[in-house]
Amino acid sequence: MSLHLLLPSLLVLTVSGSAMGASSRVDINPLEIKVDTKLHSAHHKQLSDYTQQLALKLSDSMTSQYVSHIAVASFVDFDHTLHHTNPLGNQLAQELLGDLQRFGYSTVEHKLTPYIKVNQGGDFVLSRDSKALAKNIGIDHILTGTLVYRQNGVVVHARVVGTHDQVVKASARQFIPYFVISELVSNG
Template sequence: MENKRLWAVMFVLLAFTLAGCTSTESMGSFWLGDDGEISHDEKPVPVPRGSGLVYTPDSRDREYQQYVTVEPGYRDPLHHGFFPSQTHKRLNDYASQLAMNLMENATRLTLEDRVGITSFVRLNQSLEDGTVLGNQLSEYLIAELQDFGLAIVDFKLAGGVTVTPYGDFVLSRKANALAKQVAIDHVVTGTIIEDDRGVRVNARIVSMQNKHVVASANVYIPAFIVMDLNKIVSTTALAN
């Protein structure tokens, strides 16, 4: 009988240790019945003070501590996106990745084909809603695709140079200043789809003759890259 009591005491001490009890916590009581079975009473009883039991934090405590020590206003990056305080990633890096994927998937496209690059637009009913991201991405793709040897055509080139007190200009978006027709074999175009975490860019190279898609690729640009672009544009507009 003494052995049974000794085993019961050892079991209770072990249960205290596994449950992570301190001297101020409580847990249910255990006892050994006459049939040799250990019984448990869910009604808590005080843990003896000075028992020498030491609590060792486990992974659950460390995980909980991460939640209680976060700053007020914490937003889960899995749902709201990641916003670093500093980043070396820029939009041209994503343009480079997009150009590489386009060229890897390209079919029936030669280095002699003349390629124009248009702005990327929001995927909506009009397909005419341009953005800062869409315009800048098309500008970066001019250099990125030319690095692969493509013959890039800039259809925004005006018929002559315009000299003003603010500078000398040859690019224009005015229809009457541009050539009526530009010889282009293929055009790079695409759409952007926005969500809380960023922007999905879907790009393709399309034949102007038969509308065949000769290359396609997509890339996901995080929201903090897009937000930085909008901040720069807003600051410039206020300065002017």
């Protein structure tokens, strides 16, 4: 049995010289990845194993610097806009928030609203609506990153950046194989 994932392929950039009619075009073509689902029973790796390694690499870089109050943003596709994410990008942010806290860093939940919305569906305090979010949450640093799709996995480039000076305080890279990501997609 195979599972098909539809993920963006490498960025293709075509630029014509300005003397020849100056045109530029950026295409992102979908890349179909076949993942053998029989591998799932043969491995015990989870996304959290890779995010813990990534958090450890970041932590090693940050030990020589004072870093506090870190918010974690969704990881985005490395394309021309840097505005596209997916379940992997959101799950990386979620996992890394907890991983950094376990390493002793003060993490900030920037999606917190200043109220609890209660209805028949549950009690809610998180939102992606910027108008509903709490103000003045005191973020000093942001952990963010990009996703680069390769033939057999995704390369995650992560960095912790100071919000006041845009200085990169730590950076790290982690490769995550598609068979681990397919577990994430198949489990919702």
